[in-house]
Amino acid sequence: xxxxxxxxxxxxxxxxxxxxxxxxxxxxxxxxxxxxxxxxxxxxxxxxxxxxxxxxxxxxxxxxxxxxxxxxxxxxxxxxxxxxxxxxxxxxxxxxxxxxxxxxxxxxxxxxxxxxxxxxxxxxxxxxxxxxxxxxxxxxxxxxxxxxxxxxxxxxxxxxxxxxxxxxxxxxxxxxxxxxxxxxxxxxxxxxxxxxxxxxxxxxxxxxxxxxxxxxxxxxxxxxxxxxxxxxxxxxxxxxxxxxxxxxxxxxxxxx
Amino acid sequence: xxxxxxxxxxxxxxxxxxxxxxxxxxxxxxxxxxxxxxxxxxxxxxxxxxxxxxxxxxxxxxxxxxxxxxxxxxxxxxxxxxxxxxxxxxxxxxxxxxxxxxxxxxxxxxxxxxxxxxxxxxxxxxxxxxxxxxxxxxxxxxxxxxxxxxxxxxxxxxxxxxxxxxxxxxxxxxxxxxxxxxxxxxxxxxxxxxxxxxxxxxxxxxxxxxxxxxxxxxxxxxxxxxxxxxxxxxxxxxxxxxxxxxxxxxxxxxxxxxxxxxxxxxxxxxxxxxxxxxxxxxxxxxxxxxxxxxxxxxxxxxxxxxxxxxxxxxxxxxxxxxxxxxxxxxxxxxxxxxxxxxxxxxxxxxxxxxxxxxxxxxxxxxxxxxxxxxxxxxxxxxxxxxxxxxxxxxxxxxxxxxxxxxxxxxxxxxxxxxxxxxxxxxxxx
Numbered sequence: 001x002x003x004x005x006x007x008x009x010x011x012x013x014x015x016x017x018x019x020x021x022x023x024x025x026x027x028x029x030x031x032x033x034x035x036x037x038x039x040x041x042x043x044x045x046x047x048x049x050x051x052x053x054x055x056x057x058x059x060x061x062x063x064x065x066x067x068x069x070x071x072x073x074x075x076x077x078x079x080x081x082x083x084x085x086x087x088x089x090x091x092x093x094x095x096x097x098x099x100x101x102x103x104x105x106x107x108x109x110x111x112x113x114x115x116x117x118x119x120x121x122x123x124x125x126x127x128x129x130x131x132x133x134x135x136x137x138x139x140x141x142x143x144x145x146x147x148x149x150x151x152x153x154x155x156x157x158x159x160x161x162x163x164x165x166x167x168x169x170x171x172x173x174x175x176x177x178x179x180x181x182x183x184x185x186x187x188x189x190x191x192x193x194x195x196x197x198x199x200x201x202x203x204x205x206x207x208x209x210x211x212x213x214x215x216x217x218x219x220x221x222x223x224x225x226x227x228x229x230x231x232x233x234x235x236x237x238x239x240x241x242x243x244x245x246x247x248x249x250x251x252x253x254x255x256x
Numbered sequence: 257x258x259x260x261x262x263x264x265x266x267x268x269x270x271x272x273x274x275x276x277x278x279x280x281x282x283x284x285x286x287x288x289x290x291x292x293x294x295x296x297x298x299x300x301x302x303x304x305x306x307x308x309x310x311x312x313x314x315x316x317x318x319x320x321x322x323x324x325x326x327x328x329x330x331x332x333x334x335x336x337x338x339x340x341x342x343x344x345x346x347x348x349x350x351x352x353x354x355x356x357x358x359x360x361x362x363x364x365x366x367x368x369x370x371x372x373x374x375x376x377x378x379x380x381x382x383x384x385x386x387x388x389x390x391x392x393x394x395x396x397x398x399x400x401x402x403x404x405x406x407x408x409x410x411x412x413x414x415x416x417x418x419x420x421x422x423x424x425x426x427x428x429x430x431x432x433x434x435x436x437x438x439x440x441x442x443x444x445x446x447x448x449x450x451x452x453x454x455x456x457x458x459x460x461x462x463x464x465x466x467x468x469x470x471x472x473x474x475x476x477x478x479x480x481x482x483x484x485x486x487x488x489x490x491x492x493x494x495x496x497x498x499x500x501x502x503x504x505x506x507x508x509x510x511x512x513x514x515x516x517x518x519x520x521x522x523x524x525x526x527x528x529x530x531x532x533x534x535x536x537x538x539x540x541x542x543x544x545x546x547x548x549x550x551x552x553x554x555x556x557x558x559x560x561x562x563x564x565x566x567x568x569x570x571x572x573x574x575x576x577x578x579x580x581x582x583x584x585x586x587x588x589x590x591x592x593x594x595x596x597x598x599x600x601x602x603x604x605x606x607x608x609x610x611x612x613x614x615x616x617x618x619x620x621x622x623x624x625x626x627x628x629x630x631x632x633x634x635x636x637x638x639x640x641x642x643x644x645x646x647x648x649x650x651x652x653x654x655x656x657x658x659x660x661x662x663x664x665x666x667x668x669x670x671x672x673x674x675x676x677x678x679x680x681x682x683x684x685x
Contacts, residue, residue, distance in 0.1 A: 039360025
């Protein structure tokens with residue numbers, strides 16, 4: 001079953017919409033769902049043109065497609081556990097919060113907190129992602145725990161903060177402090193990164209681009225050839241400001 | 257008339273030993289206060305009545321009309337923002353939270369542009385702090401990091417640190433070692449025993465390096481970190497570990513420079529590390545007189561210290577999303593009520609520009625830059641001058657502000673209660 005939600009033109013287009021109801025499972029029972037525009041409760045049909053194609057008996061067979069101006073819609077895919085969501089443009093904050101299964105594909109850019117505290121499933125972002133991509137909520141000791149977030153563009157600051165499990169792959173560059181407070185999982189950055197893995201306690205981070213302002217508390221311990229890419233990388237242990245059990249691999253600037 | 261033991265409401269020090277001479281409805285002399293206190297009490301110029309913007313300028317309107325119009329603006333809004341609160345008393349702040357809850361508004365205070373990052377860091381790793389009295393009586397090492405107390409908190413050094421005689425520090429100037437860490441020399445660094453000059457944006461790296469040195473990992477540290485020689489870092493670490501009682505005070509140089517709350521977190525973790533060797537504490541140098549109080553009031557009423565979003569009827573908090581600057585920058589809010597602060601003077605241009613676009617009401621004793629962005633300005637009492645109330649000092653100690661003169665203005669809590677009653681059908685908070 002395919003559910004197409006096309007955003008309607010709004011009188012106040014900059015007021016955010018909170019739409020945690022938009023997950024495939026909820027459309028099994030119909031499209032009579034509630035979302036919020038600012039401090040007002042709205043039905044889904046007040047804000048979207050809704051088209052339903054086909055039927056489904058289980059949520060894994062449901063695909064939700066979002067079209068139009070969706071850049072101010074927050075919390076799409078929150079607690080999603082199965083099925084798929086395709087977003088043809090940009091998406092607002094907190095897309096895929098606490099997601100445990102299924103797939104979200106964003107053809108445009110994603111705003112901040114993409115895949116916050118994700119447990120499983122896959123998020124593909126074809127554009128750029130904002131700050132705090134694949135992180136945790138304020139004050140949480142563990143951010144993303146499982147699943148995969150793949151960003152084909154760049155991300156903002158604090159990407160993969162408190163990463164504790166799962167995989168984050170950024171094809172472009174990240175902003176300041178990627179992998180800060182990391183304690184598990186795998187972070188791969190194909191582009192450049194600034195001050196990576198500050199205060200990391202565990203996990204592995206691979207940077208194939210340039211590192212700006214490497215922190216002074218990382219100890220170079222080895223030089224290896226990465227098995228997947230055959231690229232030579234320096235291996236650092238850190239952050240020694242704490243117990244320093246994390247592993248940071250940075251592509252060597254020159255020949256090995 | 258002479259009034260003794262007056263509390264200055266200007267900065268987070270809330271000095272409570274001022275002596276004022278009052279003639280009629282004016283303060284004519286300030287004794288014991290710094291230059292900031294003197295200006296606070298003596299340059300107290302206010303609007304005579306509420307004003308409303310017209311197509312040709314401003315027009316005076318009665319209080320009741322201004323209150324009714326403010327209530328109507330809030331009632332019509334889909335995402336109202338209530339911002340400020342840090343220069344008034346807790347009584348007004350609590351009515352503000354009630355209005356926010358009733359209207360499904362976002363309520364934020366000036367922490368969002370000062371020590372909000374300190375709060376985020378404290379939420380991550382806790383706060384090894386103490387009262388200023390403890391520092392005064394015990395601290396033999398004092399570090400000022402990213403702040404300039406001589407100019408921003410002029411009596412901090414004389415009441416609590418460098419020049420203050422303490423119970424266990426009888427000869428303050430000889431017994432206390434003062435370290436100043438900053439990106440440039442200033443009046444505070446000139447009187448420090450040790451000045452550590454960091455390259456701009458290098459605070460995080462220096463704090464990490466100090467943590468590593470205190471942990472005995474100095475072999476990892478390169479010869480220079482953010483412009484500081486390794487020898488100086490080792491010397492500073494040694495001064496700290498050998499202290500009997502150390503205190504770090506930090507300002508916006510740490511909270512509002514690159515890295516923000518992670519800088520503060522790193523400073524707190526350095527303090528934790530130093531506590532393996534000796535007693536060390538850390539405290540923010542709060543700016544507005546009652547900004548700490550706004551955090552307290554918001555927290556006990558909503559569970560969160562600032563940036564609280566009631567759009568869904570329950571409190572939600574996420575700085576970066578629900579903070580005033582971010583909401584204004586994204587053009588989210590469609591009405592604003594600004595109380596006891598001046599975002600027009602210190603917010604980014606894009607945020608201030610949005611305030612000018614939407615109906616904005618200011619409740620503040622003084623005309624300020626936000627007035628020129630607003631639709632209505634309602635003058636009121638100034639907490640600590642012509643209104644009594646509760647304020648919190650920068651170390652979390654509540655202090656009662658005195659009413660020293662009567663100028664005939666309504667209290668801002670009273671104005672806010674009337675707005676609340678209009679919105680709630682006169683049922684009261």
